[in-house]
Amino acid sequence: MxxxxxxxxxxxxxxxxxxxxxxxIVVALFPLAxxxxxxxxxxxxALSANPLRVIFGPVTWEHYKAVWITHGFYRNxxxxxxxxxxxxxISLTVGTLAGYALARARSNLAFWILITALxxxxxxxxxxxxxxxxxxxxSRELLMPLWDAPILGWILHLFxxxxxxxxxxxxxxxxVLVSINQPFTIWMMRSFFMNVPHELDEAARVxxxxxxxxxxxxxxxxxxxxxxxxxxxxxxxxxxxxxxTALLLDAQSQTMVPAISQFLNRDTRASxxxxxxxxxxxxxAPLFVLVxxxxxxxxxxxxxxxxxx
Amino acid sequence: xxxxxxxxxxxxxxxxTGVHAVDxxxxxxxxxxxxxxxxxGKTTTMRMIAGLEDPSDGEILIGxxxxxxxxxxxxxxxxxxxxxxxxxxxxxxxxxxxxxKVRRVDASTHDARVRKAAxxxxxxxxxxxxxKELSGGQRQRxxxxxxxxxxxxxxxxDEPLSNLDAKLRVSTRAQIKNLQHELKVTTIxxxxxxxxxxxxxxxxxxMNKGRFQQVGTPTEIYDRPxxxxxxxxxxxxxxxLMDGAVAAGVFxxxxxxxxxxVGYPDGPATLGFRAEDAEVAAGPGGEIAAPxxxxxxxxxxxxxxxxxxxxxxxxRAPKTFRAEIGDPVSFRxxxxxxxxxxxxxxxxxxxxxxxxxPGPARADLGSTMPIGATA
Numbered sequence: 001m002x003x004x005x006x007x008x009x010x011x012x013x014x015x016x017x018x019x020x021x022x023x024x025i026v027v028a029l030f031p032l033a034x035x036x037x038x039x040x041x042x043x044x045x046a047l048s049a050n051p052l053r054v055i056f057g058p059v060t061w062e063h064y065k066a067v068w069i070t071h072g073f074y075r076n077x078x079x080x081x082x083x084x085x086x087x088x089x090i091s092l093t094v095g096t097l098a099g100y101a102l103a104r105a106r107s108n109l110a111f112w113i114l115i116t117a118l119x120x121x122x123x124x125x126x127x128x129x130x131x132x133x134x135x136x137x138x139s140r141e142l143l144m145p146l147w148d149a150p151i152l153g154w155i156l157h158l159f160x161x162x163x164x165x166x167x168x169x170x171x172x173x174x175x176v177l178v179s180i181n182q183p184f185t186i187w188m189m190r191s192f193f194m195n196v197p198h199e200l201d202e203a204a205r206v207x208x209x210x211x212x213x214x215x216x217x218x219x220x221x222x223x224x225x226x227x228x229x230x231x232x233x234x235x236x237x238x239x240x241x242x243x244x245t246a247l248l249l250d251a252q253s254q255t256m257v258p259a260i261s262q263f264l265n266r267d268t269r270a271s272x273x274x275x276x277x278x279x280x281x282x283x284x285a286p287l288f289v290l291v292x293x294x295x296x297x298x299x300x301x302x303x304x305x306x307x308x309x
Numbered sequence: 310x311x312x313x314x315x316x317x318x319x320x321x322x323x324x325x326t327g328v329h330a331v332d333x334x335x336x337x338x339x340x341x342x343x344x345x346x347x348x349x350g351k352t353t354t355m356r357m358i359a360g361l362e363d364p365s366d367g368e369i370l371i372g373x374x375x376x377x378x379x380x381x382x383x384x385x386x387x388x389x390x391x392x393x394x395x396x397x398x399x400x401x402x403x404x405x406x407x408x409x410k411v412r413r414v415d416a417s418t419h420d421a422r423v424r425k426a427a428x429x430x431x432x433x434x435x436x437x438x439x440x441k442e443l444s445g446g447q448r449q450r451x452x453x454x455x456x457x458x459x460x461x462x463x464x465x466x467d468e469p470l471s472n473l474d475a476k477l478r479v480s481t482r483a484q485i486k487n488l489q490h491e492l493k494v495t496t497i498x499x500x501x502x503x504x505x506x507x508x509x510x511x512x513x514x515x516m517n518k519g520r521f522q523q524v525g526t527p528t529e530i531y532d533r534p535x536x537x538x539x540x541x542x543x544x545x546x547x548x549x550l551m552d553g554a555v556a557a558g559v560f561x562x563x564x565x566x567x568x569x570x571v572g573y574p575d576g577p578a579t580l581g582f583r584a585e586d587a588e589v590a591a592g593p594g595g596e597i598a599a600p601x602x603x604x605x606x607x608x609x610x611x612x613x614x615x616x617x618x619x620x621x622x623x624x625r626a627p628k629t630f631r632a633e634i635g636d637p638v639s640f641r642x643x644x645x646x647x648x649x650x651x652x653x654x655x656x657x658x659x660x661x662x663x664x665x666x667p668g669p670a671r672a673d674l675g676s677t678m679p680i681g682a683t684a
Contacts, residue, residue: 199394202361205381206388206465207455208411217411221398 039278043270063278076259079170086174087238091185092231099189117183129247139166168250181237185230192226228297256283311372311462312337318367327353329519343499344506345516351499359465360384387456391468393448395440401451402436408459426458446477464496503543515539537655540581548581549622563618567596569644572660579650586646587624589613595639601632
């Protein structure tokens, strides 16, 4: 389509815009690009005072090899994967169902549930984590009565002869992160559902769906941008978490983020630092992939109104 | 034969009662319009019939089944919503097909039925579009097609025209009327627009504050309004209402003297007459004499308003009639065109039957003739 006169900018303004954008891109990208560059260089080049050596020094994969294989970073990666997948799955499932129910509920109770959720969201994470730490350490004794209970105990014995110690268990961290994340996902999903007109559910129910069928066949198909956007935020919370994972996991069950800080803290040889940098770059890569894959849904999810009928 | 019966149907929210114990029998193939101002309970009543709200009390029957405990999907109704309620992720074709698909109707018949329904509402060439690419009128026609595709027992329409512009409203209204005639399906239609009610309905249910004010044919509610609410709601302009008193067959109010009201009890009363039942003349002489308050040129007629006490009273004059604001005019209204209401309860007062008077004779004519004409 031809540009209208009103949208045509003078040449000077165009150049100015381009120059500003160029500068801004360099400033924004520099730390990221520099980190990525350093991770592929030998310590002499990477830590050199001459920037040209950092840029043009020979490429090496040795740090990645050291991090992932020698130091067993893949274990941290698997722990992160488990925790992130668990948190995203649980908080999205609960968030979607609860968000829909709360968006459609007309009772006062719904309002108070939402306010309660907000209060929990407002608590500093460190308060929650310090609350979790002692019971996690003593969970074996604390949970023992459940194992001794008449019927429940028999069922629980099928899974484990004694209650587990929750400290240092990645799957137990899932529960903690979900409890931190859940209020937010419920609120966010609810606001997405509020944008879907009531008439859609009602039309579907009159047209022949059950209440759940209306939710599944009519409401969910227009909700995917909301689900993916909320899912991304849940992913980021679990993936980037430091506080909870650092406090409630031990060295063997550590996730990637606290593991990197350990690399940096070691700081005995120059190559240790570059290895920490390589680990940091390894963490960033999946995020890029994720955003690229879900780009379209994220844009329509973040610019609300896309789900309107 | 599928009618709808409401027995003592009530809807309460906490201490607020939205619908007060209403009773109604809707016949097979009848077109019934629920008419009333917003918040009067008309949509709630329809939603209870659809199953989208649960009645607090009473019974709803569709055909001869009590449907109180049935899901909307099991009531064999189809509904058209004010805001269309189209599925935004589906094409027009898939929207219309949706009821057939979820009800597992034999798939080989889908295409023919969807095309037939689309043709009935003249949507043939829009089938591949998505709802957001359609105008309001087209969207509402998709919603109509989705409602008719399944040939349900009852159509429910919740203000289907109120989001359309005035011109489109007239043509879609005609389309709905024709569609109902073609399909011969019992239809319940909710609106706040009395012209829609008058033009579409076999019978109109006028509602206010959760109660049925009057149930009758359009002619009945126009010619014999049951109370001042119906009188003041129906007609364009609505019926003129003046507070005064009847004494020995003469109604009097400030500036008003209407004789010939034989058979009405003496005492305070509200007198009503329609703008077209009055004759306007310049200068004094009629039953109402007052200075002109406003004059509106409608094209086919001139509407002259005067003040009677606190009320504004309008009469239709011929289109050539001209007067300035403040000029003295008089309205001639015969007793035949007058309606008397109790000033306290607002209920219509019929004259005592022993005394022959022109009022009821005219009203009887109005109520019996159109029943034969519309049934």
